[in-house]
Amino acid sequence: MTRALAFLLPLVLALAAVxxxxxxxxxxxxxSLPALIFGGDGPLPMVMREIRLPRVLLALMIGGTLGLAGAAMQGYLRNPLAEPGLLGVSASAALGAVLAIQSGLSVAFALALPLSALAGAVIAVLILIMLAGPRAETLTLILAGVALSAVAGALTQLVLNLSPNPFAASEIVFWMMGSLADRSMLHVWLALPFMAVGVLLLAGVGRGLDALTLGEDAAASMGIDLGLLRLRVVLGTACVVGAGTAVAGAIGFVGLVVPHLLRGAVGGRPGPLLWVSAAGGAAMLLAADIAVRVVAPDRDLKLGVLTALVGAPFFLRLVWRSRGERA
Amino acid sequence: MLRRALICLLLAAAPAAAQEAPARVVSMNLCTDQLAMLLAAPGQLVSVSKLARDPMSSAMAEEAKGYPVNHGQAEEVWLLRPDLVVVGSYTAQAAAQMLERLGTRVLRVAPAASLADVPARLRTLGEAMGRQKRAEALIAEFETRLAALRAEMDRRPSAALYYANGYTTGDQTLAGEILLAAGFHNIAGARGGGQLPLEALAMAEPEALITARPYPGASRSEEILMHPVVRQLRAARAATANTGSDWICGTPHVLGAIEDLSRFRQEIE
Incomplete structure (x- = not known):
């Protein structure tokens, strides 16, 4: 784990600087660096502190927590296809966020936005775990995720299409694909407390996930409280996905690709994979956010487009492999 | 026999040669609604689009209350038995094509991209509606008032047009020409519409910031107009004004937008 982190952390720092x-x-x-740190006159400090800094911070936070949540879900469900975006958790969080914005709740009370997204995410994770059962069968899990994504997506589109605001309908793309363009420090502060709580909840699940690889009975005999473990995974995932989606839309595939790529580096153990995935997720989202600005600087290319282009082939490969296992 | 056939042929050709004024006109587009309301003879215009009554978009929302509205659907328009249907060149194309197949005369009017398009659109629609005289009167009035409004400037204060999603319009658009005519210099430069990154806006430090009034109901797209950078620009030096319904369509109402903006410029000078 330490060797992987020794490689990933400098990479994250370098990407953040770029x-x-x-x-x-x-x-x-x-x-620009002195303007960022020391301030000064003119528009440059404002550009650095209010436009670029929140963008980098959000990429770090959202990428990191998506990697962490993906690793936790895969560990808990013991299924490499589990991922918040793919299983409709992000889509449900987006529905919660859209409801808060369109009902005017988020204007009256700023925290209503992340709270409502969090509620959407909690409901989604609970439905998934209920449907898929304690040992998640791949097919059931994926089908449950497809159904959940479809319902949440359709309801989001319904709400946005019924809005009296002429821009609302065009925002469907943002909620489905995600973007970090023109976010401010306000969004960082809005997401940060929920992400902190989520990370704390997920921080303690490593030992439980490691034990769970031996089976539920073995884990229970090792003193793992399975009910508590499940609660931590559910709430932790919902907190980070809800907060991230509320400010940046649903960004998919980060939680799928990153744990998959890094699993070998930690010997396949789900506990250490959590932190390595967090660092890897931050690096992946920072890189994707750099790419959208380099590829198409003058149009707001959505982040999720890039992560899906990278992630979907991975997903296909995993499906292919799981088919081979069953045959 | 031959003479009779010739007379028949002439009779048949006559209406096509001197097209008579359509008795029932339906407009399906916000901008043609307003042009048609300005031009129509009493009773000639039988329906305007739903948007014409929306005060956020329509400069003639009050007048539009005197007309039944349509929702841009072929069926409802067909049932009105129009002699002429006026549509925009981009919207409601499927409905327009269907009406044409059903034998209705359809006129497509492109949105105005400059102040010079205003008299051109008035003339086109005036001819189609058989209201040339009214059109020429409106054009003459428009050009006199516009000439009086255009003033020679010693110094043009810089301004930015900033809309939802960070969209801006340059000199080669109707809004851009309104800005120029009112005596401002547009920081977006000689271009059409497009994205103006928040960073570019902050670095340009315009003296005036002209934004759109927010629509009812919240949206994420309009959130950018409350971004700390935009707020700081407003607080620091940029005077702000709003674009309104006068800005949207190429009708003589754009003169109202130019008047308001000129007054605004004199206030901040």
């Missing part, structure tokens, strides 16, 4: 230096305002790093 992300800070990219933008339509053409300024070099020697100019």
């Amino acid at each position: 992300s800070l230096s990219i933008g339509p305002a053409d300024v070099s790093l020697p100019e």
Whole structure:
């Protein structure tokens, strides 16, 4: 684990620095870095502190927690296809966020946005675990996820289409694909407390997930409280996915690809994989956010488009492999 | 025999040669609604689109209350038995094509992209509706008032047009020409509509920020107009004004937008 982190953490830092230096305002790093840290006159400190910094912070936070949540879900369900985006958790969180915005609740009370998204995510995770059962059968899990995504997506579109606001309908793309464009520090503060709670909840599940690889009875005999473990995974995942989706839309596949790529580096153990996946998720989302700005600087290309282009082939490969196992 | 056939042929050709004014006109587009309301003879315009009554979008929302509205669907328009249907060149194309197949005359009017398009659209629609005289009168009035409004400027204050989703419009658009005519310099430059990144707006530090009034119901797209950077720009120096329904369509009502904006410029100078 330490070797993987020793590689990933510098990578995350380097990507964060690159992300800070990219933008339509053409300024070099020697100019922009002092403006970021020390402030000063003119528009540059504002650009660095209010536009670029929240973008980098959100990429770090959302990418990291998506990687963490993906690893936790895969560990708990003992299924490599589990992922919040794929299983409709993100879509349900987006529905919660859209309801908060369209009902005017988020204007009256700022925390209503992440809270409502969190509620959507909790409901989704509970439905998934209820449907898939304690040992998640791949087919059941995926079908439950497909159904959940479809319902949440359809309801989101219904709400946005019925809105009196002419822009609402075009925002369907944002909620389905996610973007970090033009977010502010306000969004960072809005998401941070929920993500912190989620990370704390998921931080303690490593030992339980490791034990669970031996089966439920063995884990219980090792003193693992399975009910508590389930509660932590459900609430922790819902907290981080809800908060992230509320401010940046549903970004898929990060939680699928990252644990899959890094599993070998930790010897397949789900506990250590949690932290390695968090670092890997942050790196992946930072890289994707850099790519959307480099590939199409003058149009708001959605983040989820890139993560899906990378992630969907992985998903196909996993499906292919699981088919081979059953045959 | 031959003479009789010739007379028949002439009679048949006559209405096509001198097209008589359509008695029943239906408009299916916000901008043609307003042009048609300005041009129509009493009783000639039988329906306008639903948007024409929306005060957020329509400069003639009050007048539109005097007309039944349609929702841009072929069936309801067909049942009105129109002699002429006026549509925009981008919207309701499926309905327009269906009406054409059913034998209704359809006129497509492209949205105005400049102030010069205003008299052109008035003329086109005036001819189609058999209201040339009324059109020429409106055009003459428009051009006199526009000439009076255009002033020579020593210094043009810089301004940015900033809409939901960070969209802006440059000099080569109707809104851009309104800005120029009112004596401003547009920081977006000589271009059409497109994205103006928040960073670029912050770095340009415009003296005036002209944003759209928010629509009812919340949206994430309009959130950008409350971004800390935009708020700070407003607080620091940029005077702000709103675009309104006068800005949307190429009708003589754009003069109202230019008047408001010129007054605004004199206030901040």
